[in-house]
Amino acid sequence: MKSWRDTWTAVAIISPGIPFLFMNNRWGKATFIAYTLTAGLFGILMAGEYPPVETRWFWKAMPPIVIIHSVIVTGLAMLDLDLAWIHSFRVSCSVG
Numbered sequence: 001m002k003s004w005r006d007t008w009t010a011v012a013i014i015s016p017g018i019p020f021l022f023m024n025n026r027w028g029k030a031t032f033i034a035y036t037l038t039a040g041l042f043g044i045l046m047a048g049e050y051p052p053v054e055t056r057w058f059w060k061a062m063p064p065i066v067i068i069h070s071v072i073v074t075g076l077a078m079l080d081l082d083l084a085w086i087h088s089f090r091v092s093c094s095v096g
Helices: 004-022 026-045 056-082 084-088
Strands: none
Touching (some): 004 026
16 A cells, blocks of 8 residues: 555656646657656656655755756757657557
8 A cells, every 4th residue: 555655756756747748839748758758767766766755865865866857858858859850750550
């Protein structure tokens, strides 16, 4: 059974990406895609590696993690915007 801390952790990880859904431009869409892809790694998969929230070490670890995550999201969004032609590919799966 999940604790209330797990629920709030998930909310804290997902909620920063929500404003990108309401941006009506290409930058917002690209940033949302990049954030969604990387939030799983930084927030969900690595959550067990973080020290407890109540400790000083947790808050020492947050600035580098936020900076690295921001750099990766920005880089992926810029790459997505530079390679806009990649969205024209159609992927189809056929059985048989």
